[in-house]
Amino acid sequence: FSSDQTLTIETSVPFTGHKIEPPSRSVDTSPAELLSFFRDMSLMRRMEIAADSLYKAKLIRGFCHLYDGQEAAAVGMEAAITKKDSIITAYRDHCTFLARGGTLVEAFAELMGRRNGCSDGKGGSMHFYKKDARFYGGHGIVGAQVPLGCGVAFAHKYLKEGAVTFALYGDGAANQGQLFEALNISALWDLPVILICENNHYGMGTAEWRAAKSPAYYKRGDYVPGLKVDGMDVLAVKQACKFAKEHALANGPIILEMDTYRYHGHSMSDPGSTYRTRDEISGVRQERDPIERVRKLILAHELATASELKDTEKEVRKEVDDAIAQAKESPMPDPSELFTNVYVKGFGVESFGADRKEVKAVLP
Amino acid sequence: FSSDQTLTIETSVPFTGHKIEPPSRSVDTSPAELLSFFRDMSLMRRMEIAADSLYKAKLIRGFCHLYDGQEAAAVGMEAAITKKDSIITAYRDHCTFLARGGTLVEAFAELMGRRNGCSDGKGGSMHFYKKDARFYGGHGIVGAQVPLGCGVAFAHKYLKEGAVTFALYGDGAANQGQLFEALNISALWDLPVILICENNHYGMGTAEWRAAKSPAYYKRGDYVPGLKVDGMDVLAVKQACKFAKEHALANGPIILEMDTYRYHGHSMSDPGSTYRTRDEISGVRQERDPIERVRKLILAHELATASELKDTEKEVRKEVDDAIAQAKESPMPDPSELFTNVYVKGFGVESFGADRKEVKAVLP
Amino acid sequence: KEMMVREALNSALDEEMSADPKVFLMGEEVGEYQGAYKITKGLLEKYGPDRVLDTPITEAGFTGIGVGAAYHGLRPIVEFMTFNFSMQAIDHIINSAAKTNYMSAGQISVPIVFRGPNGAAAGVGAQHSQCYAAWYAHVPGLKVLSPYSAEDARGLLKAAIRDPDPVVFLENELLYGESFPVSAEVLDSSFCLPIGKAKIEREGKHVTITAFSKMVGYALKAAEILSKEGISAEVINLRSIRPLDRATINASVRKTNRLVTVEEGFPQHGVGAEICMSVVEESFEYLDAPVERISGADVPMPYAANLERLAVPQVEDIVRAAKRACYRSVPMAATA
Amino acid sequence: KEMMVREALNSALDEEMSADPKVFLMGEEVGEYQGAYKITKGLLEKYGPDRVLDTPITEAGFTGIGVGAAYHGLRPIVEFMTFNFSMQAIDHIINSAAKTNYMSAGQISVPIVFRGPNGAAAGVGAQHSQCYAAWYAHVPGLKVLSPYSAEDARGLLKAAIRDPDPVVFLENELLYGESFPVSAEVLDSSFCLPIGKAKIEREGKHVTITAFSKMVGYALKAAEILSKEGISAEVINLRSIRPLDRATINASVRKTNRLVTVEEGFPQHGVGAEICMSVVEESFEYLDAPVERISGADVPMPYAANLERLAVPQVEDIVRAAKRACYRSVPMAATA
């Protein structure tokens, strides 16, 4: 086969539309794309598993929210858009950073608070950014990234860039009032923004139905159209994001609800097993895993052999291990970094450390 | 006729329901009730006109938001409920206070910042309360009274009082995120709360459609039922509030949108004529005025003569004038009141005035 | 030539919008209504609805949108109808605006101005009278400016709009209608004031009085009265609450050896406390008398006119405190 | 007997809920999940879902509901998963809770407790590490408590729940797992501490050190080190930030003539500044040295472990400052 031949594949389940005609279930892809999906998602999966180990080894501190299980959302979205489009998400941000072109070393170094981290070690797990690829974080306050994303979309429109913004949030965040405020304004102003609710069915330990009277998140825009998408099917995600981008450029906001699942607990302190059954988790792993779905497609279409895919997984593993080794080599930030980036323009005023008579600095 | 004979009257327009079967247009009333509606609304109207004059005479300071035009909402709601039920509203609160049994003297004295005011002169126009009639204000922050009202409803339910809370807000407030947050929680917890959107079609100088992508406020609860009501028809308001109370006790929250109109500007600094036409205002006055509607009903059913109604209006005028005279007699609060009510329990600590070495007080 | 503060603000907005197409204005009633206090008058007509945006009454939503637009390089000016309503959006001011440049190690800067009337107006009651100077200036990452005169208003607002960092710009409703003399330099469209620098409004020898916003006028009146009694007061208009101009304050106190701080906000953890601490830290040995603090009373703002007057500093409070600092006061009054 | 702070808080909640049926608890994950930090463990099981309510992640909504419930006479305890998220609801804490008793001239009181971990934890970055003590204690109408030990935690939380006014109760995540000795009296269900009173944790003669929350432990460690060098430090655990126990602080400074203030929050308009001002106002003539302020660095909280350590006070900072106050320090280090 030729790697760029067109393959047309049906999505697992049909899209469900709210105030909009859903796109077709037939998605165009190619062998190359499917293989890259497999590789990218495997890399993400491996990165998150490695982060888990590093956390347990106390090399990562504080909060650490892992994305394994949800990889199809980040990868499918990226496949539908360009680096002119912007993305903003919450604290579960490692894989989005990778999808936008960030490196493993930058990711691990940030997680370990090292100088080579994507935020020079100053941001931490929840605060990854990649400005050159228009990735605006990495935001720690539940729901707050949604108005911010609408604001980025405002700027795209103001500057006539023909680009859209994807603002991602969880099922727990979906009840936040500022989301409804931002949506109303975005609808009034026709902002090219796509709200993506990554519905992994739990906000920390709270099942969706305990937090939302109406957990049909794709309908929660009320007067704003929405689409329900199988978020474990990377092709469905790609199709939906493409559709949504076109819609948003022409008509303003739209909501995509991605039905997905996080395998890990909410963060490292949550075993993730008190509020859901082990059967539920293993059921999803067996029946809906986004990587396994692509593996099956690749094998079914004979685009690679099982052992070639295993090789890919081995490569990915090594890549991650190498990146960790490299990140570990990165030094801690210089102590003087305490006082940099407080302001872009510090006017030469003094700033103070804990004991101001011992530690102070003139802000540049 | 007997003053308590039952009269059945059709509402001006049918109710429109959202996710609920609307109540009947036939409203039961009585001659006594209609006459009291006429009197109560006339009194309110007169009070507000007088407040306008007092403001212009500089006897009232700061913000002053008048309710004339919207009287049917306060009066119709009161007719449907009891003093066991609670009410909370925004800053346009004078008439609600009156409807709950507050006196004109308390109202005017508060407006003038006098000791006999309903808040001892300390609250001002926006902060009227009547705890014994479960009137919880008088709130100055747009939209914030809605969660507060849901909280009062929570307490009703917690205490098993079988009472409901009416939380009133404007069309401008209807876009506030905290309203959607509170509604979701109220729906999850089946709180006996009725959200009343008094849609007077403008939030300050902003027409509803400029502030809301969907100005169908009775539908804005999405998954919560709603009812659109002619808020200029006191009988429709009464019918809707009765219906809503029953619904809320049995099933939790419901939204009523009252289509109404404010004759005055937003507050005293707003002439109220730059963002709407004089024709629009006079059209409403001629065709939909809530007092005139009742006057016509009374005359049509020959429950009183035109001149009897004129007499009522004269009485009301005198009542208002007398109350103003009395309120003017009320002294300013004692300076020591500066330091009272900061806390219920002040622990005998010192509190300070502007020059703490000159003015301080021990908090009781 | 005289200029009203309202006009000074309006002209600053106008000039900076005309100078930089990335500057835009958003807020409640800023457009068609011309601003609740008419600060934005004429701007919609001049710059059109793409650059002057009326928002719904949803502060969290529109402030978040403003901050997001700044992330992508625009220069939003967000008007709060009053700063009391900024509490609805304060998470975006603190967590989304103030901290992002730091968290991203300089990748995402946030050139935005949050402006509107702050503090006590007249007769508007407890919920509409709070001063947010101390709160916002507590937070690194923000710059906090508070103008007094027309010169301040023009120079500081233009500086704020041009600044690459988030600036909280605290105006005062009661000053909007006040006129001040302005020089030709101030009227020039290139005029700009430095952020972080206080202004000595009146030089003096015996006591330093610090103030900001409306209280500068009161401090100047107090200085006038004091001068008649032979006390020469130096009045410092802080202009910038963060960065605080510690150098100017300390230099003045080293000269006068006495300090009275004046603010309309609540006292505890207020601007006066910080100024006192700054002077104790740097010039303790120069202080000849306890620092005197004049502030808003430690109570929510009452409505009644007589109580309201008691709740905010009056000129005579400043005079009395200055005399105390100079050991010229009558004995302390008895406790109430 | 020893008790963990977590247990102290849990038992205080338990006892007050059992004593007063009007007390109920609400917040994110307080019920089925047993609390994000397990402070509310077992309470859902014991008191049922009518009195222990899991809320959606909508702070403005549920805080408003809590305050409204207090208007009608209930005694809500609102947990913020951390106080950083209280900014989403801060308008309700300030405008709906703190000011209502005053605005209504005493008609509507607001007996509510807002509680949760405040300030810096470990490695959680800029958005999750802010200390809100100075902000909340700025505002009249609120009471603000901050416990250090298990005794504090029990006694102050019980006092807060019984209090008829809105109380902001600032815990510290890093103390939850710490154990403290407790007396039989402290374990008694009638135990309660007075609001507005500081505790002298350690008596001393040469220098007063004020601190609250986690910093009390650091101050005690510093005092231990200082004692080896012949400096006798008096350590005051503030317990109540508002009302601030000016009397205890001033009495101590009048004895030691020297003061070091310690806090983890940002310095400007912080707790240290207010304490300095209070002492300058009341005991200026007793001060033999400039007040020394130890505080969080004036920067957003960085993630990297080495920078984070630099951003919050360490024991050695307190020791150094105390020595400076006692004129026993090495010369000042050069400016970075």
Ligand SMILES: Cc1ncc(C[n+]2csc(CCOP(=O)(O)OP(=O)(O)O)c2C)c(N)n1
């Ligand atoms: C405003 C706010 N409240 C609470 C938190 C604490 N918190 C962090 S993540 C989270 C759960 C969010 O769940 P969801 O939106 O479903 O996203 P997911 O973690 O499932 O990706 C909570 C409660 C927060 N960070 N911000």
Ligand SMILES: Cc1ncc(C[n+]2csc(CCOP(=O)(O)OP(=O)(O)O)c2C)c(N)n1
């Ligand atoms: C949070 C907040 N933002 C802004 C304001 C200023 N403000 C007071 S009333 C008002 C308009 C409200 O309109 P609406 O809700 O329609 O009520 P109406 O005045 O028509 O009764 C505005 C913007 C406020 N008080 N609170």
Ligand SMILES: [Mg+2]
């Ligand atoms: Mg989730």
Ligand SMILES: [Mg+2]
């Ligand atoms: Mg309206």
